[in-house]
């Protein structure tokens with residue numbers, strides 16, 4: 001028997017006033033994949049993520065996690081089930097050290113002190129934050145703070161991590177750390193849905209991609225094929241450039 005995809009999105013739609021932001025979007029996210037979600041500005045990507053993480057409810061359509069409908073659950077219920085939109089679940093305490101922020105996040109997720117300590121130590125290394133681990137988090141750069149937030153979300157790895165433009169406005173060195181983190185976590189089975197405009201990163205990280213334009217899915221499949229799809233090229237050339 002075929003197992004259900006990790007996440008199934010079945011014909012979800014969202015309208016804002018007269019604007020059909022998302023129009024009957026359907027796709028599956030298989031367990032263990034890094035799925036790219038691309039498309040020109042305003043094509044509905046963030047609205048789709050908002051509907052997956054419970055910030056918005058679709059007007060129509062159903063979403064499923066491992067076969068179970070999750071359409072009208074709240075962000076905290078979804079986080080509890082393992083659907084995490086980064087970085088909405090994290091709150092960095094600026095007067096505490098980076099290390100203590102990881103510990104607190106882990107304790108809040110129900111880890112024992114010993115497990116939280118071990119995971120915090122290994123995440124600090126994985127995210128190359130050793131040199132700033134005892135600094136107040138308020139003194140970290142924007143990119144370091146994002147890496148810390150990644151770490152906080154991964155104190156208890158979610159079933160699926162939803163990422164909306166994680167690389168935007170991040171220093172290239174940290175962008176590299178972030179993409180290596182995503183890749184290595186994926187190699188140990190972590191599933192990601194990644195919205196990004198950084199085509200070289202999408203190409204290198206995402207096994208498959210979905211492209212949206214004006215609220216609809218216009219192409220899906222292996223990333224290379226999607227990026228070469230004439231419909232996709234036309235969507236990018238025809239609309240707003242980013």
Ligand SMILES: Nc1ncnc2c1ncn2[C@@H]1O[C@H](COP(=O)(O)OP(=O)(O)O)[C@@H](O)[C@H]1O
Pocket residue numbers: 016019021039040041042043044045046047048
């Ligand atoms: N909260 C909102 N209220 C009204 N219109 C919105 C809202 N959020 C998004 N939109 C509109 O929905 C469309 C899709 O937006 P969005 O999902 O942010 O696109 P993307 O993330 O692909 O750039 C756009 O036309 C945008 O202006």
Ligand SMILES: [Mg+2]
Pocket residue numbers: 045046047
């Ligand atoms: Mg967006």
